[in-house]
Amino acid sequence: MEKKKHKGSVVERKKEVLSSLENLGLSIYEQIDGGQFPSITMPSRSTENINYDPQLRQFILGDRRVKRSARNIRHLKPFAQLVWAALFSNELSSQRKTSTLRDVYYSAQAYEMTFKDQQESNNIITDLETVLGFSREDFNIFPEERSAVFGDLTIEYTVPGYEGKTMDLTSHPDGVMIGPALTSAEFVKTKADKVIAIEKGGLFTRFIEENVHRKFNALLVLTAGQAPRATRHFIRRLNEELKLPVYVFTDGDPWGMHIAMVIISGSANAAHLRELNTPDAKWSGVWATDIVNYKLPTDPLDEIDMKRLLELQKDPRYKEDPLWHREIKTFMKIKRKAEQEAFSRYGLTYIVDEYLPAKLEETR
Amino acid sequence: MAQTTFEEISAADFFYRNRDIAGFTNPSRAIFAAIRELVENSLDAAESLKIPPDVYVRLSYEGEASAETQIYKLRVEDNGMGIQPRHIPSAFGQILFGSKYKLKQQRGTFGLGGKMAILYGQITTHQAATITSSTGLAKIYMYKLMIDIQRNRPIILDRKVLINREQWRGTVVEFSLEGDYFRAMPRLLEYFKQTAMVNPYANLTFVDPKGRLYKFTRVTKEMPEPPKETKPHPYGVDVELLQRLIQLTSCKNLLEFLRVHFHRVGDITARKFLEFSNLSPSKNPKRLSHEEIVRLMHNLKKFKDFLPPDASCLSPLGEELLKAGIVKELRPEFVAVHQRKPATYAGHPFVVETGIAYGGEVPRRGSFILYRFANRIPLLYDEASDVSMRVITAMNWRRYKVMPDMPISIVVHICSTKVPYKTVGKEFIADRPEVRKEIANGLREVARQIQHFLSRREHVDRERKRLGVFSKYLPKIAQFSAQLAGKEKPPDIEKLLKSVRQFGEEEA
Ligand SMILES: Nc1ncnc2c1ncn2[C@@H]1O[C@H](COP(=O)(O)OP(=O)(O)OP(=O)(O)O)[C@@H](O)[C@H]1O
Numbered sequence: 001m002e003k004k005k006h007k008g009s010v011v012e013r014k015k016e017v018l019s020s021l022e023n024l025g026l027s028i029y030e031q032i033d034g035g036q037f038p039s040i041t042m043p044s045r046s047t048e049n050i051n052y053d054p055q056l057r058q059f060i061l062g063d064r065r066v067k068r069s070a071r072n073i074r075h076l077k078p079f080a081q082l083v084w085a086a087l088f089s090n091e092l093s094s095q096r097k098t099s100t101l102r103d104v105y106y107s108a109q110a111y112e113m114t115f116k117d118q119q120e121s122n123n124i125i126t127d128l129e130t131v132l133g134f135s136r137e138d139f140n141i142f143p144e145e146r147s148a149v150f151g152d153l154t155i156e157y158t159v160p161g162y163e164g165k166t167m168d169l170t171s172h173p174d175g176v177m178i179g180p181a182l183t184s185a186e187f188v189k190t191k192a193d194k195v196i197a198i199e200k201g202g203l204f205t206r207f208i209e210e211n212v213h214r215k216f217n218a219l220l221v222l223t224a225g226q227a228p229r230a231t232r233h234f235i236r237r238l239n240e241e242l243k244l245p246v247y248v249f250t251d252g253d254p255w256g257m258h259i260a261m262v263i264i265s266g267s268a269n270a271a272h273l274r275e276l277n278t279p280d281a282k283w284s285g286v287w288a289t290d291i292v293n294y295k296l297p298t299d300p301l302d303e304i305d306m307k308r309l310l311e312l313q314k315d316p317r318y319k320e321d322p323l324w325h326r327e328i329k330t331f332m333k334i335k336r337k338a339e340q341e342a343f344s345r346y347g348l349t350y351i352v353d354e355y356l357p358a359k360l361e362e363t364r
Numbered sequence: 365m366a367q368t369t370f371e372e373i374s375a376a377d378f379f380y381r382n383r384d385i386a387g388f389t390n391p392s393r394a395i396f397a398a399i400r401e402l403v404e405n406s407l408d409a410a411e412s413l414k415i416p417p418d419v420y421v422r423l424s425y426e427g428e429a430s431a432e433t434q435i436y437k438l439r440v441e442d443n444g445m446g447i448q449p450r451h452i453p454s455a456f457g458q459i460l461f462g463s464k465y466k467l468k469q470q471r472g473t474f475g476l477g478g479k480m481a482i483l484y485g486q487i488t489t490h491q492a493a494t495i496t497s498s499t500g501l502a503k504i505y506m507y508k509l510m511i512d513i514q515r516n517r518p519i520i521l522d523r524k525v526l527i528n529r530e531q532w533r534g535t536v537v538e539f540s541l542e543g544d545y546f547r548a549m550p551r552l553l554e555y556f557k558q559t560a561m562v563n564p565y566a567n568l569t570f571v572d573p574k575g576r577l578y579k580f581t582r583v584t585k586e587m588p589e590p591p592k593e594t595k596p597h598p599y600g601v602d603v604e605l606l607q608r609l610i611q612l613t614s615c616k617n618l619l620e621f622l623r624v625h626f627h628r629v630g631d632i633t634a635r636k637f638l639e640f641s642n643l644s645p646s647k648n649p650k651r652l653s654h655e656e657i658v659r660l661m662h663n664l665k666k667f668k669d670f671l672p673p674d675a676s677c678l679s680p681l682g683e684e685l686l687k688a689g690i691v692k693e694l695r696p697e698f699v700a701v702h703q704r705k706p707a708t709y710a711g712h713p714f715v716v717e718t719g720i721a722y723g724g725e726v727p728r729r730g731s732f733i734l735y736r737f738a739n740r741i742p743l744l745y746d747e748a749s750d751v752s753m754r755v756i757t758a759m760n761w762r763r764y765k766v767m768p769d770m771p772i773s774i775v776v777h778i779c780s781t782k783v784p785y786k787t788v789g790k791e792f793i794a795d796r797p798e799v800r801k802e803i804a805n806g807l808r809e810v811a812r813q814i815q816h817f818l819s820r821r822e823h824v825d826r827e828r829k830r831l832g833v834f835s836k837y838l839p840k841i842a843q844f845s846a847q848l849a850g851k852e853k854p855p856d857i858e859k860l861l862k863s864v865r866q867f868g869e870e871e872a
């Protein structure tokens with residue numbers, strides 16, 4: 001995988017997004033022009049319609065569809081909001097600008113379209129995703145929270161003003177933020193042969209300091225807690241386009257475990273979207289069994305942690321693999337949890353020198 | 365040991381000493397009570413002829429009396445029936461003299477009110493009262509009077525007879541009194557307003573000491589049927605009344621006595637009753653012993669077959685007039701009124717009329733505004749203790765979609781030959797089950813009507829809102845979709861809006 005050029009995938013996708021937005025407008029225009037109350041149908045996102053697909057190894061929406069009709073007074077406002085959101089996205093995309101969910105909320109006011117609150121405008125964006133089957137990042141709408149990447153990967157920007165410029169992702173020692181520009185960049189070349197995703201900023205920095213990227217020939221991704229969708233999509237692209245295996249390191253508790261799971265199998269909230277998950281990614285630690293085997297310093301699992309474990313036990317995503325079963329059981333048995341930093345008890349470099357290679361080997 | 369001395373005092377003396385009883389408690393109440401008594405006499409005098417009343421009241425400043433009180437001249441003029449000259453001195457100068465002791469609905473009852481006002485004026489200013497009256501015949505009579513308090517007799521200071529060229533009919537009462545008008549003012553104006561409300565056929569004019577004119581103009585000349593005089597109903601008699609009737613009667617036997625002196629007692633009923641009471645129909649009533657009279661009274665109350673009293677002795681306002689009065693004084697957006705069928709308590713017939721007014725100029729107070737009336741007189745004091753207030757508080761208004769924070773006024777009018785006042789103050793109605801039931805049913809009826817109105821309006825409102833939503837969002841959807849599709853101008857939405865309007869009409 002010395003040199004690879006994936007140019008084109010991002011630009012192609014942008015074209016598709018634009019034309020699907022226009023088609024949506026056209027369909028509504030024609031319905032009204034024909035003297036009909038316009039309507040839109042889309043897959044239902046109600047919990048009954050969210051199913052786990054073991055083949056795809058992610059949540060998907062079932063066959064149930066809902067109809068938004070402008071004849072129904074209760075649908076009217078969300079309908080108008082949806083069409084507005086489509087128009088707004090269209091303008092963003094064609095002007096090649098980006099915005100955040102927060103911007104969307106405020107921009108609406110300029111069109112005399114009001115959203116009750118941020119939640120309402122977020123929901124409309126999710127509706128638009130569902131209708132078109134693209135995720136909001138495709139419409140140039142990004143969430144607030146940002147994560148980062150570091151390692152031997154050269155990308156080429158497509159954002160205005162930077163078109164054609166390339167960058168090496170080792171050029172900044174804090175890593176490069178996975179924002180709109182990076183998300184829409186094409187991958188040019190890499191020497192890395194794996195991706196290591198890390199939950200916490202402290203450890204991400206430690207890994208860079210300790211030259212993990214070089215020692216292990218890896219791209220390092222900071223998820224910063226639960227990975228944002230742009231980051232999940234980015235990891236998937238690394239996996240798919242560059243064929244890099246992905247290893248996820250989290251805290252040793254139910255929440256960390258689930259961060260890994262969402263990267264692997266996606267979230268129910270995004271069941272209407274594809275290509276946000278990386279089914280072949282591996283959760284490499286910190287496992288409950290690691291806590292036992294490495295005799296890590298621990299804290300007790302509290303009531304909320306235990307409740308979460310019980311929930312996860314019933315979750316279809318966890319049914320798949322005996323690994324998850326074993327770990328949930330072990331957590332329940334030992335009733336303890338450990339942070340990634342807990343390895344410091346064996347010295348600051350122990351995690352890099354001992355633990356990491358062992359786990360990469362174990363979960364390969 | 366002190367010597368106990370006994371003396372007799374006259375009725376005038378008694379009320380002079382106990383003027384609180386009649387409402388002349390303090391300088392501000394006194395002004396209010398004096399005006400009220402004279403206005404009510406005037407309304408009675410006009411109504412008994414079924415003439416739409418014209419009452420003119422003027423209170424003018426005469427001078428200082430003390431730091432807080434002033435001396436005023438009060439003049440009340442009406443177009444009523446007038447008084448025959450020979451009765452004028454007693455009617456205005458002798459306490460407990462009057463023409464309204466009969467059993468029919470009238471405002472006045474005691475033969476006291478007008479005199480108390482004059483008496484109060486006399487004791488505070490030591491001046492005579494002037495009464496001018498004509499029954500519309502050739503002459504007008506003018507008397508200058510004072511009351512001899514110890515002997516309860518009028519003292520005539522002057523008497524004039526004038527030629528009645530204009531065929532004027534009515535009465536003018538004029539005298540001076542001490543009082544505190546500015547403290548009395550809010551209640552007094554409220555009194556006029558509420559009086560106008562239940563007397564919508566009357567013209568009331570009031571000129572206050574500052575020369576301000578308050579005019580309440582009639583909206584109709586229709587008047588309620590005047591009441592007919594009635595006899596006491598058997599259920600309502602007491603031993604005292606029986607004894608008085610026995611003394612007066614010329615009937616020679618009990619059968620005739622019952623038939624002649626009691627309301628709704630005919631030959632058959634009288635016979636049945638006498639059998640029930642084990643009394644001989646031929647017995648002379650004057651021969652009844654005291655014990656027999658007491659037993660007769662008890663049996664009269666016990667016997668089940670007397671017909672209930674009829675209501676011809678009552679003169680309720682009627683739904684039309686009540687509505688006119690409410691609309692005139694409250695200017696609401698909506699009004700509902702209801703008249704109950706006559707009912708009785710303890711042998712006394714009564715009729716309850718209710719009204720409810722909503723919106724318009726009715727203020728929003730956080731609780732309902734209650735207007736209470738008895739025999740077309742507003743009751744302004746002791747509202748909380750009144751049976752109407754209790755009924756309103758106990759009622760489940762929510763059922764009628766009525767909330768206390770709505771702009772709502774409630775009107776309750778009770779007419780009776782004997783209004784069941786709780787106290788001698790005549791300011792609130794006692795909580796008697798029969799009365800409570802009538803008021804409750806009357807209020808339920810108007811509540812149903814307002815519920816109907818409110819839900820209709822709600823529907824109209826909803827429809828307007830619905831159309832509003834469509835006219836707000838359809839154009840936007842049209843505009844956004846056109847822009848999105850890259851069209852020059854938005855598609856025509858008129859057709860869609862039309863169908864929205866049609867749909868709304870079908871619903872209604
Ligand atoms: N303006 C008037 N026009 C005609 N008659 C009047 C007028 N004012 C008083 N009278 C006569 O004088 C009588 C006495 O009046 P007064 O107000 O003292 O007693 P009342 O009205 O009979 O009873 P109440 O004490 O309840 O007022 C009345 O019964 C009535 O016959």
Ligand SMILES: [Mg+2]
Pocket residue numbers: 401404405471472473476477478
């Ligand atoms: Mg009177």
